[in-house]
Amino acid sequence: MTRTTALLLTALLAAAGLSGCAGAGSLPTVTVLGSWTGEEEKSFEAVLAEFEAEENIDVEYSGTRALSQVLRSEVQQGTPPDLAVLPSPGELANYARDDYLQALDDVLGPQTDEYSGQWVDLERAATDRRYGVAVKADLKGTVWFNPKRLPGPKPATEEELSAFLRDIAGRGATPWCMGMGSTPDSGWPGTDWVENILLQQAGPDVYGQWAGGRLEWTSEPVKRAWLTWGQLAGPTAVRGGPKSVLLTDFGDAGRGLFDQPVGCLLDHQGTFAMSTYKGYDMPLVAGEDFDFFPFPSSTVGDRAWEVSADLAAMFNRTPESEKLIRFLASARGQEIWPGKGGAFSVNRKVPTAVYADDVSRKIATTLTSSGTFCFDASDLMPGVMRTAFYRAALEYVNDPTRLDTALAQLETVRKNIEGDEWLNFPCGGRATG
Amino acid sequence: MTALRPSPLPGPLHRVRRRLRARWKTRTALRSLLAGLLATTAVVAAFSWAAFDSVHDTIDTVDTRTSRALLAASAAKSALVEADQLAINSFVTGEARLSGPGDRYQNRIAAASQSLAQVAEDNVAGDAGSEQIQVVEGLLVAYTGWIGQADAHHRQDSGLATIDLWYASRLLHAENSGVLAQLDQLVRVQRDALDSQLAESSTSPWRTASLAVPVVLLFGLLVGAQVFHAKRFRRVFNPALLLATVVLAAVCVITGHGLVAQHRVEGADGDLRALVGTWENRTSATAAVGQQALSDLVTGECRGADGGCGYTVTEFISELRAADAGTRPTDLELTRQVEQVNDKIAAANGAADLELLIPAGALLIAVLVWLGFLPRLEEYRHRRR
Missing domain, CATH: 3.40.190.10 (Periplasmic binding protein-like II)
Structure with missing residues (x-):
């Protein structure tokens, strides 16, 4: 091997090493599409920030008021977000029925101590598998x-x-x-x-x-x-x-x-x-x-x-999107937004102490009780x-x-x-x- | 201790060795100088071409896409406000009984849709722009749906026509979430994209320095080469190197055109923003007329005088009173401003055809430098043999 060839090879190896280092430096990313904008977006971003800090994963959240149109368009183009948070359970059920969604049963496990059977039923979205995670919920009536x-x-x-x-x-x-x-x-x-x-x-x-x-x-x-x-x-x-x-x-x-x-x-x-x-x-x-x-x-x-809920669903199953959906379903992830006010969790392990007042605690207690819950009919x-x-x-x-x-x-x-x-x-x- | 002293070389041998060393130094100096000149010429060519190309790419994008997208978004907003005003007017005057919201309403809606299609075609804001267009299109369908309902209810005398018109107009004008607010956001994302484009080809001190340093270095090397030739070979001027210096000056002038073009397009950007502002004034003035007519229509149905219209209408009326309608710019004013912007962009792009002269000039410099050094290199090669 001549000296010039050896030098060239060394340079190539060094370049490859440098590019490898650059790749290792960029964080893995999860994309999330939702309907929250303004103050709600800030609250949800706070939840995502905790996840990013804990897992060293970058989350790109995009909030749009035309969630249905944007999501439908992305799905049709074959580029859906990794996760989407849908305010309409009917829409989630339709995506699940059309096989666009990844079932979450083996990602989340049974979570029987965290979610009541009623909520897991609702999160199945009219199928026999669990497709959604209620990020926040409200009582009606x-x-x-x-x-x-x-x-x-x-x-x-x-x-x-x-x-x-x-x-x-x-x-x-x-x-x-x-x-x-x-x-x-x-x-x-x-x-x-x-x-x-x-x-x-x-x-x-x-x-x-x-x-x-x-x-x-x-x-x-x-x-x-x-x-x-x-x-x-x-x-x-x-x-x-x-x-x-x-x-x-x-x-x-x-x-x-x-x-x-x-x-x-x-x-x-x-x-x-x-x-x-x-x-x-x-x-x-x-x-x-x-x-x-x-x-x-x-x-x-x-x-x-009668209840309404914003349900997170998984379109692309990656190790990072699995981690995020697990975080969103966990008591740790579910207590951040209620702690800031303006949201109620259906996770039974979220302590009522995170809520700022008795009225909110009464709502949270009802949502996690053993009653019967029915989604808003017009949404279905x-x-x-x-x-x-x-x-x-x-x-x-x-x-x-x-x-x-x-x-x-x-x-x-x-x-x-x-x-x-x-x-x-x-x-x-x-x-x- | 006795120091060792080098034994003196015999006289003739020492002279031969000195002569050989001098020849060797001259040949090395010639080759080094030539290599430096050629390498610096390549750097000047690359930097100048990249800068020129970047500026004119930006101007092209601004000319063929960004300005069109911005103006189309503004035109869509204006057309929608005019459509809303025409629809309300047709219900106020009773024309709606026969012709619904009217042909002119339909025309303005069609114009708004065409403008939105234009924005979609020329969108420079990527996904943010596309998503915003989808939001507007979705809301526009809902808006025309409410106007259609108003028409149907007006013909049935069901008493809901004014309510439908109210919902439609609220959908259009709602602060933060209405169609117009979404169009404002669409204009904003396009404008942000324009800012990014201009920043990429900006004439910042760093960028100007990155252009100037190789040019100054090349100029210095060319002068140095002349001095070297004059001293070492007793020639007053090396014509080829002199010509190369002239060509370098020409390349600098062409690159300078790129910097001037950048200033011009930044000026056009200012005019473009002013034009968007004029569209905005026109939209506001039309909206004020339409919203006043809507206020009269609504309060006629819900006992506005004694607060029977509810909080939302009461708030709407008080905001309407506080708003300043301003004057409505004419079509002629808008056309003149559009022409002004187009002229400035065209002037900025005037020197775009000179782009290829930069690599051609650099190639010519390289050839002239080579020709300028060739005789001396040949001479030293022969002497070596």
Whole structure:
């Protein structure tokens, strides 16, 4: 070997060594797509920062309000994110059904001490394997009030609620704060009323049949739920009347609880209302200025809760994405966001001490209890049915006498949807019907 | 102790050895100088060409994509606001009874869609831009859906037409989350991409120094070579090296054009931002008219005077009163500004065709240097033999 050849070889080896060192220096990466932007994105980034520090793995989070479109586009192009956090369990179930998702059973293990069977059922997304991890969850069917203005016991049955509302109206006050506005999906606050009343009147089985497209909109339980909504919160029982309800954003409706003079006394919202109230430009304290009671149930036995959740799902299985999903499912990962406020965990090992107030602790305790949990039905329905439901809720608020027409139109939409577009998504803890 | 002293060489042998050493030194000096000149010429060529190419690549991208994407995003925003105003007006005047939101509304929506397609084609912001376009397109479908509902409800006299219009307009104008806010974000990501592009070809002191140092070094070597030839071989000028110095000066002038082009495109960038601002003023003025009409329409239905419209509408009206509509720039003003930006970009790109003269000039310098050294190298090679 000549001297020149030896020198060249040495240089090549040195270059190869240097490039190898450079490769070893760059961190492995996990990509995550979610719908959180603004303050929520900051909170989730805080969770991811803990993971990055612990595992020395870089997480690239991308938050977009058009999560459905962006995710669908990436999946179709064959470049899905490693993980996606989906606010709609129906969407997760569709991806699972189409075999885009990686099952998490062997990644996470049974986790029976951390998650109740009900939540694992929900995270199976209408399949026989676990595909999702609830990063955060909310209760629905909660009625918020201002304890300073509405002290005393709260109604526990539908009859007691009717009497309670009559009493409020008799004192010249307006019972309900209500707003249907929520661009681009105005009308969903009304669908929450119908869903919750149907669940509390007819029970989880009937609810599951209806959410799965197997129960007619014109059937007695469904119509009764609509009528009950109209009776409890009709045109004279809502602040400002129907037009005001239609023109008010759902997030603004609750301001009436704190207005001077008092605007309205009750607000039917999910537990995310706590974050909304804390965003008002006034110093409000949970437990002192606002608290909640559950919407009364008419079913026999334990009540079922309507819930919503943001579910993390895995599209690409890599050692790094496995580590991240394990972290997100762990008690360690689940307690970070609740500790900062604005989120509730369903992991039973997250201590209630991480929550800042008793109201939050009450919500967390309920979410981790052994009750029955049912996902928001409209989130499980095909898109065209969901939109029609939102619009029907607006029609009903505007003119309750058109209920029969609206239900007939909804039934027409249901019949025109192919059977395989519906999900058989039972409530958590209920066998597939 | 007695020091050892070298024995003196005999006179003739010493003279031969000195003569041989001098010849050897001259030949080595010639070769070293030639190698230095050729290597420095290669460095000058590489650095100058890379800088020139970088500047004109940037100008090309700004010309053919970035400016178009920015203006198309601004035009989409303006078209949507005009469409919204036209739709509201058609419901206010009652034209909607026969023609729905109207042909002009449809035209403006079509224009907005075309502008969005243009942004998608010229998007320079990568995934961030593409995702933002998808967000806007998704919201736009929802917006036109609400206007369609308003039309249907207006014909049915169901009392929901104004509510639908309200939802549609809120969807468009909502702070942070509305279509216009998303379009603002789209403009922002394109502008950020433009900033990055300009930064890549910037005339920073470091970059200017990286160009100047090899040129000064080459110039110094050429002068040094002239002096060497003059002293060692008693020639006043080496014509080939003199010509190489002239060519180097020409290469410097061409490279300087690249630096001037960078300044020009940075100037065009300022005008481009001003143009986006003018679009913004036009959009704001149109929006103010449309939102005032919407306010009148809505408060006519919900007892606005006694607070029966609810918190959201009350807040909307108070913000509307506080807003300054400003003056609406005309089409002519916009056209003039567009022409101004285009002229500046074209002027910046005027010297792009000179790019190939840099490597050609460097090659010529190398040949001239070689020719300048060749006779002396030949001479010393023969003497050696």
